[in-house]
Amino acid sequence: MSEILYIESGAMTDREIHLSTDDDHVPMTTNERAAWAYLTSVVLTTAGYLALMIGRLLHEPVAEISWVWPLVWTLVASVTGTIALTIVLTVAAIIAGARGGAGLRDAAAVADVTDVRDKEIDRRSGRGAAVVFGTGAGIGLILTMIDADRFWIGNALFVACALGAVWETTTKIRLYRRGF
Amino acid sequence: MTPKPTRVVNNIRALRSDVEMTQAELARRIGVTRQTVIAIEQGRYSPSLEVAFQIAHILGRRLDEVFQYRPEG
Numbered sequence: 001m002s003e004i005l006y007i008e009s010g011a012m013t014d015r016e017i018h019l020s021t022d023d024d025h026v027p028m029t030t031n032e033r034a035a036w037a038y039l040t041s042v043v044l045t046t047a048g049y050l051a052l053m054i055g056r057l058l059h060e061p062v063a064e065i066s067w068v069w070p071l072v073w074t075l076v077a078s079v080t081g082t083i084a085l086t087i088v089l090t091v092a093a094i095i096a097g098a099r100g101g102a103g104l105r106d107a108a109a110v111a112d113v114t115d116v117r118d119k120e121i122d123r124r125s126g127r128g129a130a131v132v133f134g135t136g137a138g139i140g141l142i143l144t145m146i147d148a149d150r151f152w153i154g155n156a157l158f159v160a161c162a163l164g165a166v167w168e169t170t171t172k173i174r175l176y177r178r179g180f
Numbered sequence: 181m182t183p184k185p186t187r188v189v190n191n192i193r194a195l196r197s198d199v200e201m202t203q204a205e206l207a208r209r210i211g212v213t214r215q216t217v218i219a220i221e222q223g224r225y226s227p228s229l230e231v232a233f234q235i236a237h238i239l240g241r242r243l244d245e246v247f248q249y250r251p252e253g
Contacts, residue, residue, distance in 0.1 A: 179224025
């Protein structure tokens with residue numbers, strides 16, 4: 001509740017008026033919003049792509065499966081989906097901040113700030129994701145060495161990237177929610 | 181309730197109350213988001229030594245009056 005409402009109600013002392021703002025709604029940080037947007041977009045687009053590929057695997061020989069353009073469109077959809085969701089969540093945060101009593105400009109400024117905790121969370125979540133990416137690259141290398149079909153090489157690398165993204169974003173969200 | 185991930189506890193909320201300072205004001209003065217101040221107050225994030233000294237300085241207290249370490253057991 002805003003300070004103004006408390007003042008008008010006359011129900012609280014001056015000291016309570018100051019501290020009442022502590023109970024205002026606190027939006028997610030910029031980084032946490034971006035993590036949610038990235039996670040949602042990656043999970044949805046990857047699930048769609050994998051469903052399509054599994055369907056084709058059941059009915060066509062691997063060498064004849066058309067996978068390159070579906071994969072390209074999946075990557076494009078993932079990136080644009082992340083950007084669009086981030087914009088939607090940021091606008092929602094600004095509107096919520098403005099409704100909470102802050103001016104629109106102040107709400108926009110608050111909704112677009114990162115700090116030392118965000119950087120620390122980025123660093124910690126990036127470490128685990130790098131291990132997943134590295135493992136995927138190793139699997140891709142092994143598949144190349146044994147002359148596996150390009151379908152398996154390309155898709156192994158794609159799945160590794162998707163898993164790395166999921167690992168990174170879920171780690172971020174856990175660190176924001178549970179702390180560290 | 182989920183156990184707090186840090187053994188560093190603090191009295192920031194009470195000390196802020198003494199000087200009538202909001203979370204938003206403290207966050208602005210130490211250059212972090214309000215979400216970070218909330219995470220520190222709730223024991224979900226241990227600030228760096230520099231930020232801890234900044235908080236103590238702003239609240240007009242010694243560091244050990246603001247933060248305490250609770251060893252296990």
